[in-house]
Amino acid sequence: MTKKLLLNEWEELGGENAAKGTLKKLADKYGVPGGTVRRWKSEYLKKNKANVHSKKRTNAERSSKRDIQIKKDILNDVPREEVMAKNGISERTYSRKEKSIRQLRLEKTEKQLDEIIEKVYADMSDMLKNIEISKRNLVIRMAKEISKDDSLDVKRLQVIDKAYIAIKKMGNDLMRTGKMLTAYEVLEIDKQLAEEALQKEKLEIEKAKIKKDDDKDSEKEKEVIQLLRNITKKVENNE
Structure with missing residues (x-):
């Protein structure tokens, strides 16, 4: 009973993040040797970590089984609404799982075809x-x-x-x-790449023109500002 009370109070005071000397104060309060309290703490932490690890593993296993079941249902052509209701998933999750299955099947098919082609x-x-x-x-x-x-x-x-x-x-x-690629397809790709390069070059030229115009406008603006300053200065001097 003392062990449970002491450890509960230690947790309430911050547990592993508790202030320095907390364990000693609790040992004095409950009249328990410091070595015994430290052993209790070690056992308590070890047990808690084991429980957390076990819980995480159980959750992961449960999630994995659920994921497998969802994919089985999709492969067996179970209606979308039924799969969603049965497993408590959204349409977005269903679509993601379906896409994942299609990708896996595609990869498997391509792998098998590659092996066949390599042999034949x-x-x-x-x-x-x-x-x-x-x-x-x-x-x-x-x-x-x-x-x-x-x-x-x-x-x-x-x-x-x-x-x-x-x-x-x-x-x-x-x-x-x-x-x-066939010879025709290679030519088509070369043509597309050439067109893309040409468009990129045109875009760069247009950007350079815009920058040049902006620089000219900026220079004119500076000249106007300087002119206004000079006029203002002359007016002030005449006064």
Whole structure:
């Protein structure tokens, strides 16, 4: 009983933040040796810290289980309103969880696809090289057909053209599978970057012009102020 009263009073006086000498005063008040009071304090603090740690761990476990349940419900296509009501969450929280799931699924899918591509298309660079060689050969064949002196074989030209289009499409598909940009896409990006650089340059020029005009206005303003001062001084001298 004495131990409980003493420790309660120590807590009321500030506990670990209590004034220096508080424990000694309490030991004298309750007639308990100083060493015993210090041991009580040590045991009390140790027990409290263990309880706090246990409580934090329990709360974290509970929160983790709840989070897992919410994600399971979303994956199982449980209606939004039902998930929100069941778990006591807001629409904003629901949307955040849903977005998190989509991101995880996307990352998992991309990882699996990357592994498949790495195994199936280990020789992708060689395949793309062969496709480019085939395109080159078709262009040469087309040019030879057109350059013939006799009448053009239209059907043959159409066959070559179709073959070129087909193999070009295969190459583009293969590049997209390997998450690469096609030649056309590279040109488009270069064009966009050039336009952005040009716009930035124009903006910098415009800023420089505005600054120059501001500097001129400031200089004129100083000249006017100085002129007014001179006039004022002359008037004062005449008086």
